[in-house]
Amino acid sequence: SQQGEEDPQALSIQEGENATMNCSYKTSINNLQWYRQNSGRGLVHLILIRSNEREKHSGRLRVTLDTSKKSSSLLITASRAADTASYFCARHGNKLVFGAGTILRVKS
Amino acid sequence: GAGVSQSPRYKVAKRGQDVALRCDPISGHVSLFWYQQALGQGPEFLTYFQNEAQLDKSGLPSDRFFAERPEGSVSTLKIQRTQQEDSAVYLCASSVLRGLYEQYFGPGTRLTVT
Numbered sequence: 637s638q639q640g641e642e643d644p645q646a647l648s649i650q651e652g653e654n655a656t657m658n659c660s661y662k663t664s665i666n667n668l669q670w671y672r673q674n675s676g677r678g679l680v681h682l683i684l685i686r687s688n689e690r691e692k693h694s695g696r697l698r699v700t701l702d703t704s705k706k707s708s709s710l711l712i713t714a715s716r717a718a719d720t721a722s723y724f725c726a727r728h729g730n731k732l733v734f735g736a737g738t739i740l741r742v743k744s
Numbered sequence: 745g746a747g748v749s750q751s752p753r754y755k756v757a758k759r760g761q762d763v764a765l766r767c768d769p770i771s772g773h774v775s776l777f778w779y780q781q782a783l784g785q786g787p788e789f790l791t792y793f794q795n796e797a798q799l800d801k802s803g804l805p806s807d808r809f810f811a812e813r814p815e816g817s818v819s820t821l822k823i824q825r826t827q828q829e830d831s832a833v834y835l836c837a838s839s840v841l842r843g844l845y846e847q848y849f850g851p852g853t854r855l856t857v858t
Contacts, residue, residue: 669846679787679835679849724786731800732777732847734786 646739655712657738659725667728668708674721717744748850750836756856757826765821765853769838776819778811779835787835826857
């Protein structure tokens, strides 16, 4: 069973807009990771944030982590059509546990 | 190649047949993982190897599922007496060290049991 919950389940935005996806979890973590999956490139690691970090940036990606609320968010700024994909958070306790994902569609 | 490779990419099996799915991890990666992904869901953990040792097989859904990594490199996931509920994409991933690091995923094997 999956213990990460992404919100929203689906998101549709215009190119150039920002996209925010949220993730909640129930148990303690060592780190939390975000992955992207599309038909062209499969499942690709985007960013890893450790439990003692609060915010991390990578290019147009910004991830926050609030361990007191057991939640994380992924912000994609200035979205592009190529960002269209499913995005998964995966919490790492003693193994990687994925949520059900957010389907992002960026319209050009 | 530099990435994780899996074969076959697609497999159709009749119910009751045995199947074997292969994973070639990134060279030098100690950790290897198998996941099962149903349509519209995130990957679900099946099993984990560190070198040739299978350290966690808690996610294997039944004793029909068996995985091995005899030389600490290539791994095979075997499913015996396949059932329709086994239809899914099977993903393999590898990681440099034990799994506190990012994992690199292969393209997956789509298994359809008819």
